[in-house]
Amino acid sequence: MRKLVRKGVEDLVPYPPGKPIEELERELGISGSIKLASNENPLGPSPLAVQTVINKSSTLNRYPDGSGYYLKSKLSKKFNIPFDQIILGNGSNELIELIIRTFLSPGDHTIQPFPTFLVYEKIVKGAGGNMTSVPLSNLSIDLKGILNAITPKTKVIFICNPNNPTGAAISKDDMLQFLREIPGDIIVVLDEAYIEFTTDEKTANGIDLLDAHSFLLVLRTFSKLYGLAGLRIGYGFAPQMVVDYMNRIRQPFNANTLAQAAATAALDDSSFVHKTLQVVREGLHYLCYNLDEMGLQYVPTQTNFFLIKTPGGGKRIYELMLKQGVIVRSMDSYDLPDYIRISIGLPEENERFIETLKRVL
Ligand SMILES: Cc1ncc(COP(=O)(O)O)c(C=O)c1O
Numbered sequence: 188m189r190k191l192v193r194k195g196v197e198d199l200v201p202y203p204p205g206k207p208i209e210e211l212e213r214e215l216g217i218s219g220s221i222k223l224a225s226n227e228n229p230l231g232p233s234p235l236a237v238q239t240v241i242n243k244s245s246t247l248n249r250y251p252d253g254s255g256y257y258l259k260s261k262l263s264k265k266f267n268i269p270f271d272q273i274i275l276g277n278g279s280n281e282l283i284e285l286i287i288r289t290f291l292s293p294g295d296h297t298i299q300p301f302p303t304f305l306v307y308e309k310i311v312k313g314a315g316g317n318m319t320s321v322p323l324s325n326l327s328i329d330l331k332g333i334l335n336a337i338t339p340k341t342k343v344i345f346i347c348n349p350n351n352p353t354g355a356a357i358s359k360d361d362m363l364q365f366l367r368e369i370p371g372d373i374i375v376v377l378d379e380a381y382i383e384f385t386t387d388e389k390t391a392n393g394i395d396l397l398d399a400h401s402f403l404l405v406l407r408t409f410s411k412l413y414g415l416a417g418l419r420i421g422y423g424f425a426p427q428m429v430v431d432y433m434n435r436i437r438q439p440f441n442a443n444t445l446a447q448a449a450a451t452a453a454l455d456d457s458s459f460v461h462k463t464l465q466v467v468r469e470g471l472h473y474l475c476y477n478l479d480e481m482g483l484q485y486v487p488t489q490t491n492f493f494l495i496k497t498p499g500g501g502k503r504i505y506e507l508m509l510k511q512g513v514i515v516r517s518m519d520s521y522d523l524p525d526y527i528r529i530s531i532g533l534p535e536e537n538e539r540f541i542e543t544l545k546r547v548l
Contacts, residue, residue, distance in 0.1 A: 194293070195312040202305055206514050220512035221536045226351070226381070226492045228414030229470075229532040230463055235456040236415060236449035243448040251444040258442070258451045262422055265454060266394050274430045275442040279380060279408040279421030282433075284310050286404055286423075287343065289433045290374055291316045296340040300328040302352060302521035304378060307345040316342075326353045326486055326494075330365040337370065344369065347378040348391060352521050352528045354381075354488025362391035366400040374402040374429070380421075381490040383412040383460075384467060390489060394424065402429060409446075411491065412463055413453040420446035467491045470531035477541045481548075492530040494523065498548065501527040507547035513540055 205224030212220055255275040263270045276282035283306055291297070293315030299307050301320035311318045317340075321332040328350055337344075346365075349356040357365075369375060377393045393405030404425040410416035420442055425433075453459070471488070478485050484496040497504040504527055505517035516528040529540060 193313070193315065195315050199309055199312055200520075202309060203520050205516055206509070208514065211509060211512070211514060215510065215512075217512050220514060221532060221539055222514040223529045223532050223536060223540060224514045224516045225416070226411060226490070226530045227416050228411060228463055228491075229530070229536060230414060230459070230466060232414040232417075232449070233453040233456040233459045235459065236413065236418075236453040239448045239452035240418075240445045243445055246444060249444070251440045251442060251447060253439040255442055255447055258420075258422075258447045261451050261454050266424070268394065268397070268424050269427070271427050272397075272424055272430055274423045274425065274433055274437070275447070276421045276423065277441045277443070277446075278410060278416075278419040279378065279406040279423070280306055281419075281441060282404075282406055282421055282423045283307060283376065283378070285433050285437055286374065286376060286429075287311055287314050287316065289436045291342055294340070295342040296338055297343040297345065298333050298336045298341060299345040300333065300347070300350065302518075302523060303328075303345065303347045304351045304380075305520060307347075307376075311343070323350075323353065327355045328357060330357070330361060334365065334368055337373070341370075341373055343374045343376060345376045345378065347380070348393075349381050349385060349489040351381070351490070352492070352494060352516075352518060352523065352526075353486055354490040354493045355486070356385055356387060356390040356489040358387075358389040359391040359395070360389070362396060363399055366396060366403065369400060371401045374404060375400055376404045376406065378406045380406070380408045380411060381492075382407065384464065384491050385489040386468070387489055397424060397426075402426065404429060409450045409453060412460060413450070413456070414459075414463070415446070415449055415453060418446040418449055419443070420450045422450075466533065467531045470534065470537050473534065473537050474529075474531065474541065481541075481545065486526075492528055494518070494526040494528050496525050497527050500524055504544070504547060508543055511543045511547065513543045515540070 408421040486494040
């Protein structure tokens with residue numbers, strides 16, 4: 188019989204998302220759980236965005252603005268990037284899919300570090316492409332290893348900076364040198380979902396690097412810093428030609444009305460941004476202090492999440508904590524079985540995490 192499923196799809200497993208609070212509580216019959224598993228904003232959504240969503244909801248009988256005029260204009264002004272070099276997506280996830288659907292033909296080759304964000308490989312393989320995964324070196328992205336993995340068939344290279352799940356960031360100097368060594372006809376996808384959380388001034392910033400490589404796509408999101416993960420809105424900066432081709436494939440109304448309006452408002456919510464960064468930095472400090480006290484190892488981070496090495500394996504700790512209503516992330520699917528990944532929460536959530544970790548250990 189004819190094989191029904193597309194080549195490459197059979198070997199994939201569904202993306203393992205952080206367990207939703209409602210699902211855990213339904214399964215265990217408990218309440219008052221906390222989730223530190225999906226690198227979300229613990230403060231909730233930007234209040235300015237919420238108010239805008241309420242106001243805008245009376246226009247939901249109309250289709251969204253397919254050109255994303257207001258949001259793209261605002262992004263253009265904020266980052267000083269021409270309007271036609273900006274593309275909006277239903278989350279930055281959709282833009283990863285769009286770049287692959289636009290530029291990758293079956294059999295083409297791509298490269299990623301590993302472990303990294305699991306979605307890249309899933310999308311490439313689903314599109315019939317091949318992926319070389321270059322192992323991290325000391326939990327940092329091995330840029331030399333990636334350069335060595337380039338073949339004449341390489342079409343796309345993914346770099347997540349700072350990297351998920353390690354939280355490690357590449358410096359501007361290293362990134363510049365890397366981009367200069369990449370052949371001009373390879374698309375580099377630089378995923379900067381967590382760039383706003385970085386504190387190391389040397390960290391590469393894709394917006395300063397757009398001229399360093401002919402085909403660089405910089406991806407960003409409103410899901411993390413602005414707390415809009417549930418609305419699904421991300422954006423990308425790329426040469427006009429890349430954006431133009433992606434627009435030919437893009438669904439005309441991929442970025443919905445509420446998401447566009449909320450994101451436009453959130454860009455003005457500087458007090459929320461400030462508060463978020465403060466909560467993350469203070470939370471990280473508290474958590475690291477307590478983990479040091481407990482004698483546990485963790486990986487230094489430039490993001491709102493980090494890896495903790497847990498005796499007895501990450502999966503076991505994940506499962507034990509789950510039963511106590513604390514959702515963290517097991518790192519088995521990232522090939523880091525000794526670790527859990529946690530997102531920095533509110534002060535009371537961080538305290539509960541530490542108390543629960545002590546108990547289950
Ligand atoms: C590295 C990375 N890129 C992209 C995303 C997805 O972002 P969005 O919500 O904009 O699709 C995530 C979400 O966890 C992520 O960790």
